[in-house]
Amino acid sequence: MIYDKCIEIVDRDSKVYSDFARIPYYPLAIKKGRGATIEDMDGNQFIDMLSSAASLNTGHSHPRITRAITDQLENFISYTAAYTYSEPLVALGEKLCSITPGEFEKRVVYGLSGSDANDGMIKMVRAYTGRSKIISFVGSYHGSTLGALSLSAISLNMRRKIGPLLPDISHIKYPNCYRCSYEKQSESCNLECMNDFKESLATYMPPEEIAAVVMEPIAGDAGLIVPPEKYVKELHRICKENGILFVSEEIQQGFGRTGKWFSIEHFDIEPDIIVMGKSMASGVPLSAIVARKEITEALGPPAHLFTMSGNALSCAASIETIEIIQDEDLIEKSKELGEYVKERFTEMMQKYELIGDVRGKGLSIGVDLVKDRTTKIGNKEAAAKICYRCWEKGVIVIFLASGVLRIQPPLVITREELDQALKIIEESIVEYINGDIPDSVLDIAKGW
Numbered sequence: 315m316i317y318d319k320c321i322e323i324v325d326r327d328s329k330v331y332s333d334f335a336r337i338p339y340y341p342l343a344i345k346k347g348r349g350a351t352i353e354d355m356d357g358n359q360f361i362d363m364l365s366s367a368a369s370l371n372t373g374h375s376h377p378r379i380t381r382a383i384t385d386q387l388e389n390f391i392s393y394t395a396a397y398t399y400s401e402p403l404v405a406l407g408e409k410l411c412s413i414t415p416g417e418f419e420k421r422v423v424y425g426l427s428g429s430d431a432n433d434g435m436i437k438m439v440r441a442y443t444g445r446s447k448i449i450s451f452v453g454s455y456h457g458s459t460l461g462a463l464s465l466s467a468i469s470l471n472m473r474r475k476i477g478p479l480l481p482d483i484s485h486i487k488y489p490n491c492y493r494c495s496y497e498k499q500s501e502s503c504n505l506e507c508m509n510d511f512k513e514s515l516a517t518y519m520p521p522e523e524i525a526a527v528v529m530e531p532i533a534g535d536a537g538l539i540v541p542p543e544k545y546v547k548e549l550h551r552i553c554k555e556n557g558i559l560f561v562s563e564e565i566q567q568g569f570g571r572t573g574k575w576f577s578i579e580h581f582d583i584e585p586d587i588i589v590m591g592k593s594m595a596s597g598v599p600l601s602a603i604v605a606r607k608e609i610t611e612a613l614g615p616p617a618h619l620f621t622m623s624g625n626a627l628s629c630a631a632s633i634e635t636i637e638i639i640q641d642e643d644l645i646e647k648s649k650e651l652g653e654y655v656k657e658r659f660t661e662m663m664q665k666y667e668l669i670g671d672v673r674g675k676g677l678s679i680g681v682d683l684v685k686d687r688t689t690k691i692g693n694k695e696a697a698a699k700i701c702y703r704c705w706e707k708g709v710i711v712i713f714l715a716s717g718v719l720r721i722q723p724p725l726v727i728t729r730e731e732l733d734q735a736l737k738i739i740e741e742s743i744v745e746y747i748n749g750d751i752p753d754s755v756l757d758i759a760k761g762w
């Protein structure tokens with residue numbers, strides 16, 4: 315593969331762009347994207363198994379998105395919603411209220427990134443409950459603004475030198491059945507992992523001081539971990555019992571990614587607040603918080619606004635995104651293709667000891683690579699080398715956490731494209747096992 319032009323971009327980039335804003339896996343500089351495929355600056359073609367970090371569920375430059383954006387551009391791009399009203403903003407709000415779970419009156423507020431939406435959510439839950447404490451999870455990533463980062467617990471470098479972060483945020487362990495600290499199987503599990511939290515509520519963390527629990531119903535950057543249904547239900551019950559708000563953080567898992575509109579629907583729970591972003595406008599910056607009406611009423615104007623939030627261009631793209639997901643049955647497709655992909659990786663797991671676990675819902679799948687199946691210690695080196703080799707062979711895939719392949723292709727991907735990508739991933743796994751991927755790759759493929 316020739317990638318001279320990409321390398322030239324990487325060199326120029328190094329002279330102008332801050333190092334701290336990126337975690338590279340390979341020198342990919344994109345020229346063009348269509349559906350589930352990408353072309354780089356040198357004309358190399360790739361199948362995209364990452365969807366720009368789960369932010370392109372409708373694929374690259376869907377013709378309907380391009381048209382919706384172009385139509386809106388011809389009218390107006392943005393006029394701040396802080397001072398004016400607009401039809402796209404309202405129409406999107408109506409749609410969001412109807413596709414989110416919960417048969418109660420809701421209100422919506424917009425932002426431009428998942429991070430800022432989480433900050434807005436923190437303001438809301440504190441204002442509504444009059445409580446300051448918030449619970450989130452170890453391993454979670456909720457964003458880079460100071461509030462969202464305070465919720466996150468994924469990387470020391472993200473938190474170094476910048477403190478103090480927001481006070482009163484505690485992180486509890488995410489329920490992880492594959493690496494169960496209590497060595498339980500699903501039949502013998504009595505939610506022992508919930509005991510620490512219950513004990514903290516009984517001994518040092520007065521529940522009446524907790525405003526909210528913020529949970530990704532499928533933990534994305536922590537390694538695509540699916541919690542047991544009974545854990546999420548029990549957590550929700552504890553929240554209800556104690557007047558604690560339950561926030562479903564759907565920035566990565568929303569908009570059909572997991573085979574439902576929102577991943578919390580797998581657990582049959584109506585959250586008080588849903589935070590969303592990424593795929594909601596097919597790559598155009600937009601985030602939203604959808605909350606019970608009364609929660610939003612705790613804040614007075616102008617408690618949370620940005621000049622560009624709810625801009626007409628983003629809203630038009632988001633309305634079209636929702637309609638594409640409906641018209642093309644992308645939720646059902648995500649479910650079906652997701653099952654197929656999981657099956658294929660499970661077959662690989664039977665052949666290669668390297669794969670310790672395959673999990674996920676819909677097209678949000680984690681393939682956990684381990685040093686050995688007994689200790690289950692993650693194999694980051696294998697993951698880095700395999701992802702790099704996949705890139706060399708024409709597949710874009712990255713890894714998370716301790717060495718989990720992140721399988722999140724656009725939901726519009728075809729079965730043929732998936733088969734091709736899976737073939738290349740398997741070949742790369744075999745090449746890694748055979749020692750055919752050099753260590754030098756690790757200088758480039760650093761990952762999280």
Ligand SMILES: Cc1ncc(COP(=O)(O)O)c(C=O)c1O
Pocket residue numbers: 367426427428429430455456457458530534535563564565566567591592
């Ligand atoms: C679950 C989750 N929440 C929040 C964010 C932050 O979103 P953004 O990068 O749009 O600010 C991300 C981004 O990766 C995410 O995966």
